[in-house]
Amino acid sequence: MNGANMMMLTFSARSENESFARVAVAAFVSQLDPTMEELNDLKTAVSEAVTNAIIHGYDGDPDGMVTIEVAIEGDTVSIVVIDKGRGIEDLELARQPLYTSKPELERSGMGFTIMENFMDRFEVSSEPGQGTQIAMTKRIESKKRCTIKRIGVGPHGCRLET
Amino acid sequence: MSLQVELEHYRNVLIVRLRGELDHHTADIVRHKMEEAILRGNSDHIILSLKELQFMDSSGLGVILGRYKQLKAKGGKMAVCAVNPNVYRLFELSGLFKILTIHENERAALTSLEVVS
Ligand SMILES: Nc1ncnc2c1ncn2[C@@H]1O[C@H](COP(=O)(O)OP(=O)(O)OP(=O)(O)O)[C@@H](O)[C@H]1O
Ligand SMILES: [Mg+2]
Numbered sequence: 001m002n003g004a005n006m007m008m009l010t011f012s013a014r015s016e017n018e019s020f021a022r023v024a025v026a027a028f029v030s031q032l033d034p035t036m037e038e039l040n041d042l043k044t045a046v047s048e049a050v051t052n053a054i055i056h057g058y059d060g061d062p063d064g065m066v067t068i069e070v071a072i073e074g075d076t077v078s079i080v081v082i083d084k085g086r087g088i089e090d091l092e093l094a095r096q097p098l099y100t101s102k103p104e105l106e107r108s109g110m111g112f113t114i115m116e117n118f119m120d121r122f123e124v125s126s127e128p129g130q131g132t133q134i135a136m137t138k139r140i141e142s143k144k145r146c147t148i149k150r151i152g153v154g155p156h157g158c159r160l161e162t
Numbered sequence: 163m164s165l166q167v168e169l170e171h172y173r174n175v176l177i178v179r180l181r182g183e184l185d186h187h188t189a190d191i192v193r194h195k196m197e198e199a200i201l202r203g204n205s206d207h208i209i210l211s212l213k214e215l216q217f218m219d220s221s222g223l224g225v226i227l228g229r230y231k232q233l234k235a236k237g238g239k240m241a242v243c244a245v246n247p248n249v250y251r252l253f254e255l256s257g258l259f260k261i262l263t264i265h266e267n268e269r270a271a272l273t274s275l276e277v278v279s
Contacts, residue, residue: 015187019164022217040217040248047219051186106193106224110256114220117255 004073005031013054013064013083021050021068028070029077032140041118042077042138048111049081049134055102057085057132075141079119081134088126095124164188167195175275176205177268181214184222192222196229206238209271210262213244222249223256230261239263243271 007028011017022043029042050066058064069080088094094101095116100109116122119136126132165188168179176199184192199205210226230240243265245253253259265271 015185018185018187019183037247043217044219044248044252047185047217051219051221055186106189106228108220108223108227108256110220110223110252114252114255 004071004078006069006071008067008069010065010067012062013058013060013066013085014062015051015054017066018047018050018054021066022046025068025070025079029072029140032072032075032077033142034140035142038138038140038142042079045115045118045122045136045138046079046081048115049079049136052111052134053081053083053085053132055105055107057083057087059086076137076139078135078137080136082131084131087128087130087132088124089128091124091126165191167192169195169199171205172272174204174206175209175272176200176207177209177211179211179214183217184215184225185217185219186221189221189225193225193228196225197232200229200232200236200238203236206236207275208233208238208240209268209275210240210242211244211268211271212242212246212249215246215249218249218252220252220256223252223258226258226262239275241265241271241274243267 009021009024011020025046026039026043029039046068053066054060064083064085067082071078093099095112097113098109100107112124115134115136119138121137123135124132165180165182165184168181170177178196180192208229233240241263244267245264263274265274
């Protein structure tokens with residue numbers, strides 16, 4: 001196997017960049033030919049991590065910068081989302097479903113639970129006052145299962161390589 | 163704009179159709195439009211019609227839950243319909259189906275709210 005195929009993206013912590021982040025990651029990962037569902041899982045996880053960086057990490061301060069690193073190695077996508085914001089005091093508490101430190105902003109406290117459910121592996125590391133890093137991976141099954149042959153394929157555009 | 167909100171009144175029901183992507187950035191529009199309609203007070207119930215909603219994350223859950231609480235305080239009910247598989251998973255994971263009823267389409271949702279004779 002050749003080394004990982006990587007990309008990195010750094011952008012202002014502004015809410016209008018949330019959709020940009022989702023689309024950019026999806027476009028990069030599309031070379032693995034993911035299913036719509038896999039792509040949606042990745043987009044949702046990215047959206048959660050980036051939104052957290054903006055709302056919690058930087059408390060809405062648009063001068064903060066969010067970095068996303070994506071690596072494709074074989075059929076596995078690794079995504080790291082980094083902020084240099086306030087950090088998390090109590091990681092165990094923060095990861096509990098329905099826990100939110102900002103109920104007044106109508107947060108539901110589901111972000112971490114969603115990332116955990118939509119990705120295969122999920123890790124948070126954080127240092128109060130230093131920032132937070134989310135690392136997640138997901139295996140894209142579609143490439144393994146079916147290699148595209150453009151002629152005479154079914155509705156899903158793929159079939160097993162013989 | 164990456165999210166469009168269409169409001170329609172049908173008898174005492176407000177039908178809210180969302181088209182596009184509902185995230186932290188676009189949640190404010192949904193909040194404002196729905197809040198305004200709820201406070202104006204000529205609808206008792208709300209149907210969220212999500213056929214054209216392409217993307218949603220936890221910000222969508224938050225804004226829906228917030229409106230649900232507002233509506234419930236006034237004795238109203240909320241129903242969702244035409245939910246795509248991705249949005250369905252989010253609702254399921256967050257336990258929203260315990261408080262909202264889900265229906266195939268707007269007509270079925272209206273029937274469930276007993277406004278269709
Ligand atoms: N990047 C971050 N920097 C600082 N604190 C964070 C960060 N990400 C998460 N947290 C903390 O962890 C808590 C839980 O995060 P989670 O995403 O699960 O819920 P939420 O963001 O509060 O609500 P939701 O994601 O449902 O809108 C947050 O309320 C916040 O206190
Ligand atoms: Mg969150």
